[in-house]
Amino acid sequence: MQISESDLKYLELLSDSYRTIGEASTEIINLMAIQNLPKGTEHFISDIHGEYESFLHILKNASGVIKLKIDELFQDTVSEAERKSLATLIYYPEQKLEIIKQTEPNLEDFYRKTLCRLIELCKKVTFKYTRSHVRKQTPKEYGYIIEELLYGAPSHENKTKYQESIIDSIIEISAADDFIIKMSELISRVSVNRLHILGDIYDRGPGGDIVMDALMKHHSLDIQWGNHDILWMGGAAGNMSCIANIIRICTRYDNLHTLEVGYGISIRPLVTFALSTYADDTCPNFKPKVSKKDALYASDVNSLAKINKAIAIIQFKLEGQLIEKHTCYEMDALRLLHKIDYKNFTVEIDGKVYELNNKYFPTIDPEDPYKLTETEEAVMERLTAAFLESETLQKHVQFLFSKGSIYSTYNDNLLFHGCIPLESSGEFSEVKTSDRVVKGKEWFDYAERIVRQGYFGEEGSKEKERGIDFFWYLWCGYKSPLFGKKKITTFERCFIDDESTWHEAKNPYYSLINNEKIVDKIVEEFGLTKGVARIINGHMPVNKGTSPLHAGGRVFVIDGGFAKPYQKKTGIAGYSLIYNSYGFILASHEPFESAHIAVEQEKDIHSTMVAKEDITERILIKSTDTGKMIQEKIDNLKKLLYSYRNGLIKEKI
Template sequence: MKSDKTDNNREKRDYRYLKLLHMRYGTIRKASEEIINLNAILNLPKGTEHFLSDIHGEYESFIHILKNASGVIKSKIDMVFEHTLPESERKSLATLIYYPEEKLEIIKEDIEDLDEWYTLTLHRLIEVCKVSASKYTRSVVRKALPEGFGYIIDELLHSQDYEMDKNEYYKQIVETIIKIGRADAFIIAMSNLIQRLAIARLHIIGDIYDRGPGAPIIMDTLMNHHSVDIQWGNHDIEWMGASFGSMACIANVIRLSSKFDNMNTIEGEYGISVRPLAIFAMEAYAEDDCEQFIPRHIDVTEYSKHDEKLISKIHKAITIIQFKLEGQVIKRHPEYKMEGRLLLDKIDYDKGTIIIDGKEYELVDKNFPTIDPENPYELTDDELEVMERLRTAFMTSERLKKHMYFMCERGSIYNSYNSNLMFHGCIPMTPSGNFATVDIFGKKLRGKKLFDEIDRKVRQGMKVKNGTSEHSDVEDLLWYLWCGPKSPLFGKDKITTFEQYFIDEPKLHIEKKNPYYANVEKRDICIKILKEFGLSPAMSHIINGHVPVEIKKGQSPIKAGGKLFVIDGGLSKGYHPKTGIAGYTLLYNSHGLILTSHEPFESKQKAIMEELDIHSKTVVLEKAGKRKMVADIDEGEVIKEQIKDLEDLLEAYRDGTIKQAQ
């Protein structure tokens, strides 16, 4: 039975809260207006959510998909003009909206009567913008309006055909915009507004970094986005670890950048000099051709043989350093259970062979000038100096620091949003479908508790002081999350980097997926996961990235009868031959869920010059029986609570508990 003291405390707390609410809504009239406004919002259609995964630095494809909203903008153009404009003109209008500045320059060279074109185009943009704005309240649209044209656009968006008395007024607005030479700026502003209104929320399901050349450009784009969340991928956490000072993560970042001929991300974009490493590599591997380390995707017509050799030597030097550093981490943490990755001490350096699982294999590269067979995991003095200088450079790069702060603040290991559970990799499982136990700093955790603890440790850890034992522990945790056997972000039993470089035996290159990936083919397992995270199994879905869906092998992105969707279709160019497509994206609008598969994006130039959009195919995954409104989603639950609080405030005004403002 509740005590009188508990009830009194609650009453005092509620009274204090109502007094705070009173400061904003000081009268019955103001509180009533807000209740009416909030109730109206509940009856708007839910905004469109856009899900992307595994971007891997492919910034041109990413930005184009963002600009066309996976076909949303083209569909709105078709909705408005399907019966009045030919397909060629609708395509041209779409390209103008995607790339207004560039497309305007091309169009203006060919148009004879520019004023007439401006007039037609402005009216068409206004009509498309009206449709795009229809899901939002007028106040929300006003906040999104561009500076300089806010009032004008607001007027034009809310013009109606039946307002005969105002027709001349609206006509004069358009004519004046053209007359005073502001048509180009207005078209650009309208196009950007349409892009802004097309998507209410953007979800990135991990792996922004590595492979492609434009991760920093993607991060800049996300930082300027109006509404975005990120679920960390293993490649993202690797970069977070590098910025935090983990030498093992730094070595992995540089190795992958050299492997995929992407050193410009480190040096050009983040201003981190690898010159100390280059000098060391040229000296230590002077007599080594490093054939196993020639970078991928390198165009030898654009690179000199000297450049190719230098990158190959850097690649090998950092790879050996990586194995040493990783060995040190593994030895510090027996709880990681990664002793099987300690391979440098299994090499017979005289014979050039290695023993793995009791079997001897010949190494394809037998030259290890920097490894001491007696202490194979110890860095040489030169290697240690190189790594200390690189560590300082990574930790002091202002742009990298800014991007990783944003990654930490807007990111998380998982997200539950509007009945969708999003995470990049997996929930560690046993073959029988139970949640596997993972040791995190002495805590043995599983399922949601594991995710929450990892999220808390990463978020807190990114703020601890450098040089402390806590800092070192977090460095190692971030590395483990990148490649550990029970890491939810990695999702495999081991990372076979050494074998792939040094042993010509395909069976040793296999990285076995966590049992999660087999288990989630079953509907009951997905339902179990959704319940674990407090979601209704009937209404909810799991959205994953991380493992590319290989269409060529008959794989499907739809699992467990539509309870789980894998949206990694291989946006990265390196995956195209494997997957057969160039990425999946997912849309969730008021009508349901739509999966879009994309063909490779040729280039921004072709998209503008030839009006080539990404060729995409859409599949309706789930159609809402009744159109989803704001009242049906998470935002609606928050608004309903706000309405209840305001109703309590009204009651307090009416019974005299709180006086209205004068």
């Protein structure tokens, strides 16, 4: 074995952790054993869009994995009703225990039976992990007890009595409730080894902030930013165009709760301005999609419509300014305010003239249509300050930066939200930036670097200013990897009745991904294995009658309609993709009613298997990215052993 001078310097450092031949040998044996365990389960979810109750339930049930394990383990010994009840208990232990304690005639018997079943289930979901890994996931206050229940008793004949005595003690000291809660949390936690969120945490649904809180508590995850996420990240960086878009979407979907309650951002300046400026305008095309009808319904709808229109006009002005400032964005098609005939109330788009359905523009100067009025400027300055000062929003966005990226590669899978910008020929689209032309992986890396500079850059620097502006391009730019359409048609949807103008042409990527040669071209560009690597993305809802699988199962598009507005088109309420040691399982989910109904009626989300990959040999950790890192450590430890045994490095006895 050849040991270079640079090797010796590193091995000297490594010897501080493994001080003797015995310590290095033990670690090699341990790592080689881990290499031959089955790979952990990965869970892929996309396009949550603030639907926090559905999302939290799918986290709790691991997309049906836990119920599947319960059925496998207890199908022959426990009734279907009891298995459903056990699953509900694991998903919602505190709530379910309260109901059980009110109805269960023999509580001690329930505790004993339930604890035994939870122990058996925990053994099943943890068998592929080392004791060390399970110990790290176990609540500290019960660490020793749980370890004894899972692995304890020195001989088989004593094992049952040993475990029974522990369970009896738990019940006797009134710790059963807390122990059941902690065991349930442990089972949910270890059922999924890695969570991948493929973008669009925010908008439409009522709880993007609640989803973020849950993600911040997760033990192992990565996030690929979606265009709706980058919008909020841009808002947190102070991009006024992003802020205007956020507020418009929140008013459109009657989702001010996230802004005002979740993030403490008051839109009072905008409300005051809108209700005054548009007092005589009914704003029919700006009425929100309100779902909750009560005594304030009519007033809410009228007020939100005026707020929506006010912020939309401000948005179009701000976007026009950005497009003029950055000619490299090539987005002149969105600058439409100067193409309006303010006498005849028509607008010219692509050489064709359309009548406007709203003719009230009190804040637009036809001679300078993209200039904000003094009041609009004051409104935006106050709103921007509120976004910058929201501690919770800033905390969530910092987490998105720390755990997220535009794309990632994991276990020979390429993960991203939107698309790889392609030409119809299948070539990577060339993108003009302010300093050069980029394409493919280089474009993704460049875009991520620019927005990171926008958020973390030095105040007042040109790099920070350019980065702040660039958040908006990633939200809706034609060649943005997060958007994937030729043009966003917000103006047309607001002011033109002709729905042909609403069409948003998709990037050729979405038709070309049925071609395996194109798929191979893409995965090779990102350093993955031709003929093997897969692409997993979301963003485009998979409509009824179409498949989420492309190129013979090499591409998964898993946006199935978490957001309720999409469910009429998709016919379902989302997809989940599971990748375990037996391959991929793609499941579709029916709509989720509420956590309350799930507990009271033991009603789980009904999932249907869409596709399943069956393999003859289980995938082991040594075949994964983690396995490659472990192998590198094994190789270095073997070099350290050689150095100890040949006197190149002294043991630290």
